[in-house]
Amino acid sequence: MPLYVARAARWACLVVALSLSPAAIAGATADTVEYRVLATNKTSTMEKEMRDAGAAGFRFAGTMGGDTAFGGNEVVVVMTRTGAAGPRYVYRLLATSKTSTMQHELEAAAAEGFQYRGQSIFSSMFGGKEVVVILEQDRDANSKDRWEYRLLATSKTSTMQRELSDIGAQGFEFVGMTVASTAMGGNELVTITRRKVR
Numbered sequence: 001m002p003l004y005v006a007r008a009a010r011w012a013c014l015v016v017a018l019s020l021s022p023a024a025i026a027g028a029t030a031d032t033v034e035y036r037v038l039a040t041n042k043t044s045t046m047e048k049e050m051r052d053a054g055a056a057g058f059r060f061a062g063t064m065g066g067d068t069a070f071g072g073n074e075v076v077v078v079m080t081r082t083g084a085a086g087p088r089y090v091y092r093l094l095a096t097s098k099t100s101t102m103q104h105e106l107e108a109a110a111a112e113g114f115q116y117r118g119q120s121i122f123s124s125m126f127g128g129k130e131v132v133v134i135l136e137q138d139r140d141a142n143s144k145d146r147w148e149y150r151l152l153a154t155s156k157t158s159t160m161q162r163e164l165s166d167i168g169a170q171g172f173e174f175v176g177m178t179v180a181s182t183a184m185g186g187n188e189l190v191t192i193t194r195r196k197v198r
Contacts, residue, residue, distance in 0.1 A: 031083035034058075038077040043095040043122055043132055046075060050091040050134070057085030060136055065120040073123040075132065090114075090137040095122055095130045099153040099190065102131060106149040106192070109135050115147060116192060119176045131178055131190045146197040148172075153190045160189050171195040 036058050038049045050060065058079035065075040092114055094105045106116075114135035122130045150172050152163045164174065172193035179189055 034081040035061075036079045036081070038079065039074045041074050041123065043093050043130070046077065046132075047091060047093040050077060050079070050093070053079045054089040054091050055087045057081045057087060059085075059089050060091065060117050060134060063118045063120045063134060065122065065132075075120045075122055077134070088138060088140050090139060092135045092137070094133045094135065097130050099131075099151055099188075102133065102190075103149070103151045106133065106135075106151065110147050110149055113137050113146070116149065116175050116194060119178050119190075119192065121178055133176075133192065147194045148197050149192060149194045151190065151192050153188050155188050157189065160191060164191065164193070167193055 036053050038046060038053065040046045040049065058081045061078045061080045063075060063077045065073070092109055094102060094109065096102045096105070114137045116133065117136040118134045120132050120134075122132050150167055152160065152167065154160050154163065172195045175192050175194055177189060177191045179187070
């Protein structure tokens with residue numbers, strides 16, 4: 001083989017090797033991540049859309065409430081799907097301005113195998129705001145762990161400190177918190193904790 005042909009072949013191999021950078025190689029083997037963004041000011045609509053997304057293989061990733069440019073006061077939920085995920089997750093949203101009602105609904109949902117995934121604030125039609133809790137049920141989970149939930153609500157951070165310390169001594173762990181002007185309690189810190197049922 002002529003020298004110039006051999007050199008050309010080596011250069012071609014080098015160019016191909018350099019073009020396959022670690023990022024390119026990883027990208028070729030990694031699954032694509034798909035996103036679905038849901039936004040609404042109605043909890044019933046959000047629950048339906050989350051259930052539809054869950055049936056399509058998407059899973060809850062995060063949420064935030066606030067004013068959007070076009071939708072006014074909305075809750076926005078981001079859901080993700082990696083690869084060819086099948087239907088696995090079922091979602092339930094709990095929304096109320098009464099902490100006692102939320103406590104009762106959390107207990108009932110937990111008994112059905114739902115677990116806490118996030119919380120946010122919806123504006124209520126009756127003034128004030130509602131705390132919205134997002135719950136998830138994994139239909140394929142091998143573990144049948146059950147959780148007991150305890151909701152704390154107060155307008156004073158010093159009271160929350162004391163209540164968290166007391167409930168922590170009972171084995172409850174912090175999972176989430178929101179701050180909102182609720183219809184019943186004024187401006188409140190609403191904290192959700194849980195412990196595994198033995």
